[in-house]
Structure formats: C-alpha cells, structure tokens
Amino acid sequence: MLQVKAGQVDKMGLLFERYHRPLFAFFYHSNGNATASEDLVQNVFYRMLKYRHTFTGEGEFRTWMYHLARNVLADAAKKDKPSLHHKDVADLAEKIAGGTPADGSLQKSQDVELLHRAMARLSPDQREVLVLSRFQELKYEQIAQLLDTTVGAVKVRAHRALCQLKDIYLKLENGSKVREL
Numbered sequence: 574m575l576q577v578k579a580g581q582v583d584k585m586g587l588l589f590e591r592y593h594r595p596l597f598a599f600f601y602h603s604n605g606n607a608t609a610s611e612d613l614v615q616n617v618f619y620r621m622l623k624y625r626h627t628f629t630g631e632g633e634f635r636t637w638m639y640h641l642a643r644n645v646l647a648d649a650a651k652k653d654k655p656s657l658h659h660k661d662v663a664d665l666a667e668k669i670a671g672g673t674p675a676d677g678s679l680q681k682s683q684d685v686e687l688l689h690r691a692m693a694r695l696s697p698d699q700r701e702v703l704v705l706s707r708f709q710e711l712k713y714e715q716i717a718q719l720l721d722t723t724v725g726a727v728k729v730r731a732h733r734a735l736c737q738l739k740d741i742y743l744k745l746e747n748g749s750k751v752r753e754l
C-alpha cells in the first residue's frame with residue numbers, strides 16, 4: 574500500500590488479488606447478499622485509492638483496510654438497507670472457495686445455510702466481531718484497534734457472540750429436525 578501511496582497505482586491490482594475474497598466474505602457475512610457484497614468490495618478499493626494518503630504504514634494494512642470496509646458497510650446500510658439482506662448461500666460457497674463449489678453435498682449446503690441464518694440473527698456488533706475474528710482471522714489486537722476498544726473487551730464480545738451463535742444455531746437445527754419428522 575505504501576507503493577500505491579507513492580504513486581505506483583498499478584500495485585493496486587496485487588492488493589485486489591490478495592484481499593478481494595476476504596473482503597467479500599466480510600461483507601457477505603454481514604449482509605447476506607452476494608451482488609451487494611461485490612459492489613461493496615469495489616467501493617473499498619475505490620476508497621483505498623481515494624484515501625491512500627491517509628495510510629501511514631505504522632499500523633497493519635489489513636486493519637486500515639477493514640476500517641475502510643466498516644465505513645463502506647455503514648454508508649451502504651444508511652443508503653439502501655433493504656437490499657443488503659438478500660440471502661444467496663450458494664454464491665457464498667462459490668466465492669469463498671475461489672470460484673468453484675467446494676463440495677456438492679446437500680448436508681454441507683444445509684449446514685452452511687443454517688449457519689448463515691444463525692449469523693443473520695446476531696446483532697450487527699456480534700456478527701462483526703465474529704466475522705473479523707473467526708472468518709477474517711484478525712488478531713484481537715487488530716480488532717480492538719479497529720473498533721477503538723480494549724483487547725479484553727474484544728475477547729468478551731467474541732466469546733459472547735460465539736455462545737449466542739451456538740444457541741441460535743442449535744435452536745434452528747432442532748427446529749428443522751422437528752419439521753423433517
């Protein structure tokens with residue numbers, strides 16, 4: 574990113590190749606809409622170019638990138654909230670797997686859909702902490718910097734969100750088993 578900041582804009586392609594999938598997953602886990610997620614990823618890279626002068630290189634690039642991503646997500650939620658909640662689970666599996674479905678098994682697809690439904694029932698704050706810590710694999714220190722809080726607070730939030738996700742998932746799973754009978 575420092576090279577992009579210095580004027581080597583062609584290096585942006587390398588950053589896109591490296592980070593577009595994790596950003597897509599971040600947005601998709603937040604909104605459940607593949608098309609909107611792709612648009613949001615593009616917006617983040619546009620803002621990276623527009624605000625490249627704000628990247629100092631003192632912190633980690635991913636933290637700065639997710640800060641931009643959070644702002645893009647918040648702006649999109651303010652602008653067009655209803656369109657961000659469309660579910661497209663098959664598209665998610667394809668995008669995360671790198672363009673091809675990882676496994677065609679019906680059970681795995683149902684489990685992914687159930688997990689997505691459970692994630693959608695979490696509060697936006699809980700979902701964000703889980704997406705950043707579990708799916709994007711950011712360190713608690715990075716998340717704390719991004720959310721402007723302490724590492725301890727992030728750990729507590731992540732633990733509580735994971736417990737809440739587990740409860741919701743099990744309730745949904747039991748509900749679907751009852752319907753099958």
